[in-house]
Amino acid sequence: xxxxxxxxxxxxxxxxxxxxxxxxxxxxxxxxxxxxxxxxxxxxxxxxxxxxxxxxxxxxxxxxxxxxxxxxxxxxxxxxxxxxxxxxxxxxxxxxxxxxxxxxxxxxxxxxxxxxxxxxxxxxxxxxxxxxxxxxxxxxxxxxxxxxxxxxx
Numbered sequence: 001x002x003x004x005x006x007x008x009x010x011x012x013x014x015x016x017x018x019x020x021x022x023x024x025x026x027x028x029x030x031x032x033x034x035x036x037x038x039x040x041x042x043x044x045x046x047x048x049x050x051x052x053x054x055x056x057x058x059x060x061x062x063x064x065x066x067x068x069x070x071x072x073x074x075x076x077x078x079x080x081x082x083x084x085x086x087x088x089x090x091x092x093x094x095x096x097x098x099x100x101x102x103x104x105x106x107x108x109x110x111x112x113x114x115x116x117x118x119x120x121x122x123x124x125x126x127x128x129x130x131x132x133x134x135x136x137x138x139x140x141x142x143x144x145x146x147x148x149x150x151x152x153x
């Protein structure tokens with residue numbers, strides 16, 4: 001049986017509702033792309049949420065892992081901690097986000113580590129922020145609109 005499968009062979013993300021996942025299962029759904037940790041802005045004219053290539057100061061820009069995941073909310077007060085309760089309101093989450101896909105009843109993509117069995121498949125598929133972002137500590141806040149970026153879905 002694979003690590004991602006329930007006792008009957010059905011993957012846990014298909015066998016359980018999001019609010020029924022254990023903390024370990026919840027965390028395992030994260031593919032590690034890092035796109036949810038990018039600085040976002042709202043276009044005042046359209047209301048559209050724009051992503052940049054600027055990462056939260058806690059994101060390791062090469063590995064796309066949080067440098068202090070357990071304490072992230074205390075260190076970065078506006079960090080959004082995903083939960084089954086707030087997920088539906090976070091329409092800015094990437095279209096490839098496993099939490100979003102599962103909530104919408106869709107399958108995980110081939111490159112998701114729970115499907116591929118390899119955390120490096122996210123990087124190989126080119127869907128993550130790995131090596132494509134800079135830390136917000138290096139960017140003048142007044143220049144953020146110059147850093148708006150498109151991310152592959």
